[in-house]
Amino acid sequence: MPVLKVNGRTHDVQAAEDTPLLYVLRNDLAVNSPKYGCGLAQCGACTVLVDGQPVRSCVTAASAVAGRDITTLEGLSAGGKPSKLQQAFIDEQAMQCGYCVSGIIMRAQALLDQNPKPTDREVRLALDGNLCRCGAQNRMVRAVLRAAQEG
Template sequence: MPAPITLQVNGREATVTAEPDTPLLYILRNDLELNGAKFGCGLGQCGACTVLVEGQPVPSCVTELQAVVGRPVTTLEGLGTPDNLHKLQRAFIAEQAAQCGYCIGGMIMEAKALLDRNAEPTDPEIREALSAHLCRCGTHNRIVAAVQRAVKEG
């Protein structure tokens, strides 16, 4: 029987009972009901499941639960609330950067990490930061425009 494991997610403690090698994505979605991170490829190559661990973007589908114990995890749900959206969330809405929306959670989390380390990234820096994220809808230009809007918002 797996032992209880306590995590720090979105500023709160959460205790789950799971095997230590369980993918973080499964815990977030199934146990904690945080659905911003999506299952895409399951190989850490598409970016749909990106969350922040200690402020760094990681693919939660290949990050084991044991790797985040004692380290703060931030998901899309931890950025803002429906009544008080984070500036990136507002910018993605304003720029209509999502069509299906499947990749957007990961894109926003990657953009958050970028803006945390570089408050005024250039277009090439934004494109480079988001280059590993796959969007099949083709809204790439609107996604970049959303990050630019968030930069201007400060």
């Protein structure tokens, strides 16, 4: 049984070793933000950070990330206050339905951690593996650039 460290808290998880991290987070730990989109690592809706690196939780066994630092969207905010990046998504009204947004913010956070002042092009390339069907991509890019500006 893996011990998972999610957003700074440690959880003993009663799930089979090969259970994808996505299902453990959503069902065992009641974490809302990582979304099931494809189960194939094609859309990025399930993206979370593991030791700061973006990971597709739908194809990552929970046991493979035991003991490592897992961060979800919920882990970015502090005391109910949105992080700079989250606030930038609010300020830019960067979505329509918002289903893909959690994965996109997590992927963008990984980018900003590694490259605090990315260009428009660098943001687009970093997010290229995250799909948005509503067509809010430009707003999301603006939000990431705004967060970088303010960061």
